[in-house]
Amino acid sequence: MQKQLNGINIYLIGMMGAGKTTVGELLAKQLGYRFIDTDDLITQATHQSISDIFATEGEEAFRDIESQVLSQLCAYQKFVIATGGGIILKRMNWSYLRHGIIIWLNVPVEELLNRLKEDTTRPLLQHPDHEQQLQTLLEKRKSLYAQADLEIMINSGDTPEQISTQILEKIPSILKPQSNALN
Numbered sequence: 608m609q610k611q612l613n614g615i616n617i618y619l620i621g622m623m624g625a626g627k628t629t630v631g632e633l634l635a636k637q638l639g640y641r642f643i644d645t646d647d648l649i650t651q652a653t654h655q656s657i658s659d660i661f662a663t664e665g666e667e668a669f670r671d672i673e674s675q676v677l678s679q680l681c682a683y684q685k686f687v688i689a690t691g692g693g694i695i696l697k698r699m700n701w702s703y704l705r706h707g708i709i710i711w712l713n714v715p716v717e718e719l720l721n722r723l724k725e726d727t728t729r730p731l732l733q734h735p736d737h738e739q740q741l742q743t744l745l746e747k748r749k750s751l752y753a754q755a756d757l758e759i760m761i762n763s764g765d766t767p768e769q770i771s772t773q774i775l776e777k778i779p780s781i782l783k784p785q786s787n788a789l790n
């Protein structure tokens with residue numbers, strides 16, 4: 608598979624709680640790729656938690672930093688990149704994401720809710736009604752997530768290992784044949 612990928616990066620997109628970070632780490636191991644999470648890069652670059660950035664500088668400032676971090680990743684190869692759930696919002700980010708293979712982890716709200724019920728780290732989930740908040744965000748974002756190269760439908764009970772395997776099985780179907788323009 609690595610040979611077929613020819614070093615191209617893999618970007619995981621999807622709602623908060625979709626498993627981008629969890630599945631991404633596994634997928635990287637199976638591909639012999641390195642793993643990176645854009646939120647981690649942002650925290651390292653700013654020495655602030657994501658929540659603190661939202662609280663002190665606001666969401667727009669966070670989105671600008673997120674975009675800068677993403678733009679720098681284009682220079683690298685052989686990475687599985689777990690993105691933040693809102694990375695699809697900025698049109699400019701798609702020009703960076705399109706450097707790689709974009710995979711949407713599509714998880715139903717009830718499963719997201721189940722996974723995030725104890726979560727206190729995500730600033731956009733501080734709304735008292737988590738289900739309503741997730742539903743509203745997903746409705747706004749679904750058409751953007753759907754622009755991914757590959758959609759992985761995930762159901763409750765699907766393990767990270769099963770999802771990673773499913774991704775590996777489906778990637779060949781979206782790889783463009785290597786052009787043999789020189790022959």
Ligand SMILES: Nc1ncnc2c1ncn2[C@@H]1O[C@H](COP(=O)(O)OP(=O)(O)O)[C@@H](O)[C@H]1O
Pocket residue numbers: 621622623624625626627628629630689722723764765766767770
């Ligand atoms: N396939 C899965 N099944 C059950 N729980 C999962 C699965 N993938 C991730 N989780 C859990 O869901 C939460 C969010 O996972 P995470 O990888 O941080 O998602 P994201 O990066 O998309 O926000 C974590 O508690 C994680 O352990």
Ligand SMILES: O=C(O)C1=C[C@@H](OP(=O)(O)O)[C@@H](O)[C@H](O)C1
Pocket residue numbers: 621622623624627628646657690691692693694729730731
């Ligand atoms: O959905 C979003 O807008 C966000 C998702 C978070 O990342 P995860 O998707 O890893 O939770 C993080 O980037 C920030 O809280 C904003």
Ligand SMILES: [Mg+2]
Pocket residue numbers: 627628644646689690691
């Ligand atoms: Mg994450």
